[in-house]
Amino acid sequence: MSEFIEYGALGAGETAGAQELEHGVLVRERYDRLAPYIALIDHLLALSVFRVRARAIACLPLRRGDTVVELGCGTGRNFPHLRHAVGPFGRVIGVEFSPRMLALAHRYAEGTSLRVDLIEQDISRYKLPQTDLVLLSLCYHTLESPAQTLARVWESLRPGACVAIIDGKPPDIAEKYFRPFGAKVLESVFMGDAELRPWENLGRLGKVEMRRFVFGAFYVCWAIKR
Secondary structure, X not given: OHXXXXXXOOOOOOOOOHHHHHHXXXXXXXXXXXXXXXXXXXXXXXXXXXXXXXXXXXXXOOOOOOEEEEEOOOOOOOHHHHHHHHOOOOEEEEEEOOHHHHHHHHHHHHHOOOOOEEEEOOHHHOOOOOOOEEEEEOOHHHOOOHHHHHHHHHHHOOOOOEEEEEEEXXXXXXXXXXXXXXXXXXXXXXXXXXXXXXXXXXXOOOOEEEEEEOOOOEEEEEEEOO
């Protein structure tokens, strides 16, 4: 734990630094522009074809009646699967700092009659309520300070709660050939850091379980706070 916290996780009363705020503005502007194309991107990346979101969320230790917070919820593509997992008496909270992404998430939730609480807030400054699971889906690589943010989230959880990350990586087959292309797309289109290995950061906090999909091109990893 100490090895991880030394990166300088934000405390409850601290605010993000100037560099982090500037990065956040740039990412928000980029994702405002990407918002209308998220459904298309899902198809192009085979997320929809292989039902990656549904399969990944089905692996998570979610029970009916649980509260789940999705940080960086985007346009709400995970909402149906999260709502199914927690049932009618559970609570789904989506946090997103791109106004256009959030507007589409509102429209999607209303159009599908999904009961979701939506909050416009920067992940790095959002104060978590009491929750059973926190999910970061396809957004970890875009954070200016991912290790610090993850540590802060972990510190705020009660024992028994869970942190989960859904994301992509070079497929297990011919990884060395896919990595340069994937890194270029991640950095130039999504403003992400291809060198991050989120499961390792999470592993510094707790015991990690991991499942891979589509020849290892996507994964879900999670850890339960003891």
